Structure formats: structure tokens, C-alpha cells
Amino acid sequence: MKYTLIIGVLCAGMTSLAHATLSGPTLVNLSNNSQAGELAAFQEVSGHSDAQMCVVQSPGNETITNSFGTFTFTNLPFNPVTGHYEVQVAFTMNPGSVVCGFITKNGHGNDVFVYTVSEDEGSSGTFTLEVPFTGALSHIDVFCCAGGVTTPDGGTTVMLLGAALGALGMARRYIMS
Numbered sequence: 276m277k278y279t280l281i282i283g284v285l286c287a288g289m290t291s292l293a294h295a296t297l298s299g300p301t302l303v304n305l306s307n308n309s310q311a312g313e314l315a316a317f318q319e320v321s322g323h324s325d326a327q328m329c330v331v332q333s334p335g336n337e338t339i340t341n342s343f344g345t346f347t348f349t350n351l352p353f354n355p356v357t358g359h360y361e362v363q364v365a366f367t368m369n370p371g372s373v374v375c376g377f378i379t380k381n382g383h384g385n386d387v388f389v390y391t392v393s394e395d396e397g398s399s400g401t402f403t404l405e406v407p408f409t410g411a412l413s414h415i416d417v418f419c420c421a422g423g424v425t426t427p428d429g430g431t432t433v434m435l436l437g438a439a440l441g442a443l444g445m446a447r448r449y450i451m452s
Contacts, residue, residue: 297402300379300388308385310416313378317418321391323375329419335362335412343419344368350412351403359405362412366400368419373397375420381406382413397422 301320305312310331318326329343335350344367351361360381366374374397377390386407392400397420406412 296393296396297390297400298393299376299390300405300407301390302407303387303389305385305387313380313387313416314418316387317376317378317389317416320389321376321418323391323418323420326375326418326420328416329372329374330415330417332414332416334414342369343372344374346417348415353409353411354405357405358409359407360409360411361403361405362415363401363403364415364417366397366417368398371421372419373422374400374417376418377402377404378416378418379404379406380413380415381408381410383408383410 303316303320305316310328314326314328318324329341330339330346333339333346333348335348338345338347340346347365349363351363353360362379364377368374374392376392378387379390380387388405388407390402390404404415
């Protein structure tokens with residue numbers, strides 16, 4: 276019984292490892308203030324040449340569902356700790372696409388913050404992103420890449436292996452007695 280409890284605790288701990296990882300922000304000054312300029316800047320900073328805009332310039336406080344997935348944006352108030360306005364993004368992707376990053380813009384000048392999401396981990400998640408400088412959010416772009424995990428990730432694999440080994444151990448115990 277104690278081994279079952281230990282395996283359960285380990286499995287629960289491993290599930291926390293299966294979430295997307297966010298990197299950034301990287302401050303970028305756009306050469307031109309357009310959708311094409313934002314896409315080019317994201318592709319250059321992230322290295323994802325296959326990235327495409329899956330949500331174009333959402334102002335926040337809305338939920339968008341499209342062929343890529345479902346995205347919920349919530350504008351947050353000014354954060355005196357970070358010195359920035361923030362926006363929270365929650366997403367769940369459809370099979371075949373993953374979120375590979377974001378751009379936030381405050382509406383003044385051509386400066387944007389670029390964020391990237393770890394490869395093959397952007398199936399779902401919730402992130403709080405900062406808006407450049409002290410201005411409120413003008414818009415946020417979400418970038419998607421082809422992908423999606425079709426095999427279990429590391430955490431799921433370890434959970435399945437632990438469950439199988441636990442079942443074998445219990446079966447061995449009952450067969451031997």
C-alpha cells in the first residue's frame with residue numbers, strides 16, 4: 276500500500292512538468308508598424324520561420340475561437356512591481372498547431388515585446404505578459420507553428436511507466452503468495 280501512495284505522489288508531481296514554458300520579453304524596435312513587420316520580427320527573434328499569426332491584434336478582454344484554438348485575453352491593471360501594464364492570455368490549441376509566441380504593443384512608437392513559447396509545449400497554457408514601457412495594451416498578436424504532441428510527453432510517460440511497474444509489483448506479490 277505504501278508503494279501505491281509513493282507512486283501516486285510521484286505521478287501527481289510529474290503532471291506539473293507538462294506545461295508550456297514562456298521566454299521573454301525581448302524588446303524589439305520594428306522597422307515598420309504593420310502585421311507583416313510584426314510577423315517578420317517574431318520570426319527573426321524566435322527562429323520560427325514557419326510561424327504564422329493565429330490571432331491578429333487582439334485588444335484584450337475577449338475570447339477568440341478560430342481554426343487554431345481558443346484564446347482568452349484579459350487586460351490587467353498597471354503593476355507597480357514590474358512597472359508595466361499586463362495582459363493575461365489563456366489558450367487551448369486544436370490538434371496540429373501550437374502557440375510558439377506572442378507580441379505585445381502599447382501603441383506608442385514601434386517598440387514591442389516578443390515572447391517565445393518552448394517548442395512542442397504550446398498546446399495549452401496561461402501566461403501573464405508585460406506591455407512595453409508604461410503604456411496600456413494597444414494589441415497582442417499570437418503566433419502559431421505547426422506541431423502538437425502526438426505522443427505522450429515526458430511527464431505522462433513517467434506516470435504510465437510508474438503505473439505499469441506498480442501493477443507488475445502488485446501482480447508479482449499476489450502470484451508469489
